[in-house]
Amino acid sequence: MANLIAALDQGTTSSRTIIFTPSGDIVAMAQQDYPQIYPQPDWVEHSPQNILDSQLDTFKKALKQAKVGASDIACIGICNQRETTVIWERQSGKAVANAIVWQDKRTAPAIAALSDDQRKIIHQKTGLVADAYFSASKIRWLLDHHNLQARAEQGELCFGTIDSWLLFNLTNGDVHATDVSNASRTMLWNIHNHQWDDYLLTLFNIPTAMLPSVKASNSHFGDYQLDGTSIPIHSVIGDQQAATFGQACLTPGQSKLTYGTGCFLLSPTEQTVASSRGLLTTIGWQIDQQPPVSAVEGSVFIGGAVLQWLRDGLGIIQHASESQAMAESVPDSNGVMFVPAFAGLGTPYWDSQARGMMIGLTRSTSKAHIVRAALEAIAYQCTEVVDAMRTDGAQVNELRVDGGASANGFLLQQQADLLGIPILRPKQTESTALGAAWMAALGKGLIKIDDINQYWQAKQTFEPQISRDEAGERMRQWQRAVSRAKEWVK
Numbered sequence: 001m002a003n004l005i006a007a008l009d010q011g012t013t014s015s016r017t018i019i020f021t022p023s024g025d026i027v028a029m030a031q032q033d034y035p036q037i038y039p040q041p042d043w044v045e046h047s048p049q050n051i052l053d054s055q056l057d058t059f060k061k062a063l064k065q066a067k068v069g070a071s072d073i074a075c076i077g078i079c080n081q082r083e084t085t086v087i088w089e090r091q092s093g094k095a096v097a098n099a100i101v102w103q104d105k106r107t108a109p110a111i112a113a114l115s116d117d118q119r120k121i122i123h124q125k126t127g128l129v130a131d132a133y134f135s136a137s138k139i140r141w142l143l144d145h146h147n148l149q150a151r152a153e154q155g156e157l158c159f160g161t162i163d164s165w166l167l168f169n170l171t172n173g174d175v176h177a178t179d180v181s182n183a184s185r186t187m188l189w190n191i192h193n194h195q196w197d198d199y200l201l202t203l204f205n206i207p208t209a210m211l212p213s214v215k216a217s218n219s220h221f222g223d224y225q226l227d228g229t230s231i232p233i234h235s236v237i238g239d240q241q242a243a244t245f246g247q248a249c250l251t252p253g254q255s256k257l258t259y260g261t262g263c264f265l266l267s268p269t270e271q272t273v274a275s276s277r278g279l280l281t282t283i284g285w286q287i288d289q290q291p292p293v294s295a296v297e298g299s300v301f302i303g304g305a306v307l308q309w310l311r312d313g314l315g316i317i318q319h320a321s322e323s324q325a326m327a328e329s330v331p332d333s334n335g336v337m338f339v340p341a342f343a344g345l346g347t348p349y350w351d352s353q354a355r356g357m358m359i360g361l362t363r364s365t366s367k368a369h370i371v372r373a374a375l376e377a378i379a380y381q382c383t384e385v386v387d388a389m390r391t392d393g394a395q396v397n398e399l400r401v402d403g404g405a406s407a408n409g410f411l412l413q414q415q416a417d418l419l420g421i422p423i424l425r426p427k428q429t430e431s432t433a434l435g436a437a438w439m440a441a442l443g444k445g446l447i448k449i450d451d452i453n454q455y456w457q458a459k460q461t462f463e464p465q466i467s468r469d470e471a472g473e474r475m476r477q478w479q480r481a482v483s484r485a486k487e488w489v490k
């Protein structure tokens with residue numbers, strides 16, 4: 001009997017397929033990068049066809065690597081880069097233009113033109129801070145610049161985030177749907193009544209006829225026909241929410257922190273009140289007909305990316321993995337503070353005018369001090385996100401970590417020291433794909449929700465080793481540095 005799960009993990013720079021057993025062991029994995037398209041400064045696009053082709057290629061490669069066929073796959077789960085916007089023709093299935101990627105800032109002027117009242121209403125209804133990052137203004141831009149409003153109103157066009165685009169294609173145009181976690185990133189979804197919001201649709205003049213239907217995350221979304229086998233697609237979930245589920249952070253008080261290019265902290269929450277500290281409220285997932293689970297989300301724009309800059313920009317390291325030994329070769333950063341606000345600051349500052357800065361340099365500053373300060377900066381920024389959650393009343397008792405930079409033990413020890421809580425690195429660090437796989441397995445009935453708590457295992461725990469006074473003193477020093485980097489560009 002088929003008992004493997006294929007997670008299609010469609011990310012910002014690559015498409016991946018990971019084949020899992022129900023308990024979360026990896027059987028095979030295939031990955032393919034695809035082109036990033038930068039037509040103008042601040043614009044980022046993907047070809048929807050590239051996304052689809054690379055995703056299907058990795059699926060076939062993963063099957064081959066696992067030496068299994070379509071009939072061995074019990075179900076498919078989809079997790080995806082969020083907010084990225086595609087519009088396609090319902091009839092032909094052809095995309096009308098390239099996808100506008102979440103990082104794309106072309107619609108910032110449209111967002112800046114919103115009134116304070118409109119921003120407040122957006123925040124209250126969607127849990128999001130009004131921003132060009134989310135899908136709403138990207139849909140508006142595509143409709144305007146490709147002259148599509150009338151066709152959209154007549155129902156000739158479909159809007160979707162990447163999950164919907166994949167789903168439509170995998171089901172041969174049968175299914176135009178998404179799940180609640182992805183819907184909550186469009187800035188058009190009301191997180192209180194769990195519906196597309198009429199006020200927001202009117203505000204952005206987006207026709208209802210182009211919207212996908214919205215389902216629970218473990219629904220039977222449709223079937224993918226491969227080699228004469230019909231494989232049920234049994235989950236759709238945004239990547240950060242999937243990672244939270246894959247880390248078995250299922251209840252309030254449990255949080256996951258992904259150290260990738262940027263850092264994202266998510267924690268399930270019972271309250272859906274808008275944060276006063278710059279955190280987003282979002283939908284984590286929905287299982288069956290149960291009420292959707294809300295989550296708070298904090299974001300750090302530059303996380304592991306600071307190591308990429310030390311490597312590619314300054315050339316003071318060859319590989320990100322060297323950074324741990326370099327940082328540990330010195331007892332401290334010798335007074336150096338590095339604020340990597342290359343693209344402004346996210347939670348809790350949301351300061352787009354802040355810029356990167358190193359302060360405290362002397363003639364005795366070495367490369368190792370700078371590398372150490374860069375890793376410490378990742379930990380300082382994430383500490384501020386957790387502090388924001390605590391100020392909002394959330395409990396954060398431990399942190400489960402994943403993402404490329406979670407390989408760095410020095411970073412995780414710093415994080416434990418600054419936060420004063422244990423940092424847990426799991427056995428399976430492919431949390432995003434695992435979350436989508438478990439969500440699908442749940443939908444298909446291969447596992448039960450309680451099994452996830454058993455399957456998830458910590459491999460290593462980092463315990464705090466400094467006093468709370470010392471941690472407080474270090475955070476105050478960090479904040480002094482941040483205050484000098486804020487509101488720098490005019």
Ligand code: ADP
Pocket residue numbers: 011013259260261262303304305306307308320321322323324402403404405406407408
């Ligand atoms: P994303 O999914 O955002 O592309 P990944 O989770 O693949 O990111 O992580 C990649 C990031 O992790 C890169 O920015 C890289 O610099 C960083 N990274 C990888 N290995 C290490 C390491 N050992 N120490 C610190 N950072 C690392």
